[in-house]
Amino acid sequence: KQEVTQIPAALSVPEGENLVLNCSFTDSAIYNLQWFRQDPGKGLTSLLLIQSSQREQTSGRLNASLDKSSGRSTLYIAASQPGDSATYLCAVDNAGNMLTFGGGTRLMVKP
Amino acid sequence: NAGVTQTPKFQVLKTGQSMTLQCAQDMNHEYMSWYRQDPGMGLRLIHYSVGAGITDQGEVPNGYNVSRSTTEDFPLRLLSAAPSQTSVYFCASSMGETQYFGPGTRLLVL
Numbered sequence: 001k002q003e004v005t006q007i008p009a010a011l012s013v014p015e016g017e018n019l020v021l022n023c024s025f026t027d028s029a030i031y032n033l034q035w036f037r038q039d040p041g042k043g044l045t046s047l048l049l050i051q052s053s054q055r056e057q058t059s060g061r062l063n064a065s066l067d068k069s070s071g072r073s074t075l076y077i078a079a080s081q082p083g084d085s086a087t088y089l090c091a092v093d094n095a096g097n098m099l100t101f102g103g104g105t106r107l108m109v110k111p
Numbered sequence: 112n113a114g115v116t117q118t119p120k121f122q123v124l125k126t127g128q129s130m131t132l133q134c135a136q137d138m139n140h141e142y143m144s145w146y147r148q149d150p151g152m153g154l155r156l157i158h159y160s161v162g163a164g165i166t167d168q169g170e171v172p173n174g175y176n177v178s179r180s181t182t183e184d185f186p187l188r189l190l191s192a193a194p195s196q197t198s199v200y201f202c203a204s205s206m207g208e209t210q211y212f213g214p215g216t217r218l219l220v221l
Contacts, residue, residue: 034209036212041215043214044154049209093208097142098144098159098169099156100156
C-alpha cells in the first residue's frame with residue numbers, strides 16, 4: 001500500500017526566504033506526482049504535476065523535483081511572499097487518477 | 112465555467128440520519144471522485160467513477176454509496192450517518208491527469 005509522508009508538518013519563515021518542502025513515498029511504481037495548494041476552508045488547487053518519466057517541473061517561483069528511485073519529491077518556493085501562506089499537499093498517482101495524499105505542510109510566511 | 116461545485120457547504124446530521132452530498136462539474140470530465148479529509152490524515156479516496164454508469168470503491172468506501180447517471184453529476188450518499196463520518200468531503204473531476212477539486216462540504220455527525 002502506498003504511503004506518502006510530508007515533512008515538516010508546519011513551517012514558518014520570514015518573507016523573501018527560499019524554502020523547500022519535502023515529500024516521500026514508499027512505492028516507486030507511480031504514474032505521476034502532484035503538488036496542491038489548499039487555503040483555509042477552501043478546496044485544492046493544482047500547482048505542479050510531474051510525470052513519472054520527468055525529473056522536475058517549474059511554474060513561476062515554484063519548482064518541483066522528482067526522484068522516483070528514492071521515493072522523494074521536493075517543492076522549492078523562491079522568494080516567499082505572505083500570499084504563499086497555505087497548506088501544501090503532495091499526492092501520488094499509482095493507478096490512474098487515484099491519488100494517495102500526504103498529510104500536508106502548513107506554511108506561514110511572515111511579512 | 113463554474114468548474115466543480117458542491118452542495119451543501121456545511122451540514123449537521125444526527126446519528127442514523129441519511130443525506131446526499133451533491134457534486135457537479137461542467138467541464139465534460141469523464142473521471143470523478145470523492146475524498147474525505149480528516150485532521151492529520153490527508154485526503155483519502157472514498158469512491159470514484161471513470162464515466163457515466165461506472166463506479167468503483169476507493170480506500171475508505173464503507174458507509175457510502177455513489178451512482179453516476181450523467182457525466183455531470185456524482186452524488187455521494189450516506190445511508191446511516193455515524194460520528195466517524197464527521198469530516199470534510201471533497202469532490203474532484205479530471206479528463207487527463209490534472210484534477211480539479213470542489214470547495215468541499217463540511218459534515219458534522221452528532
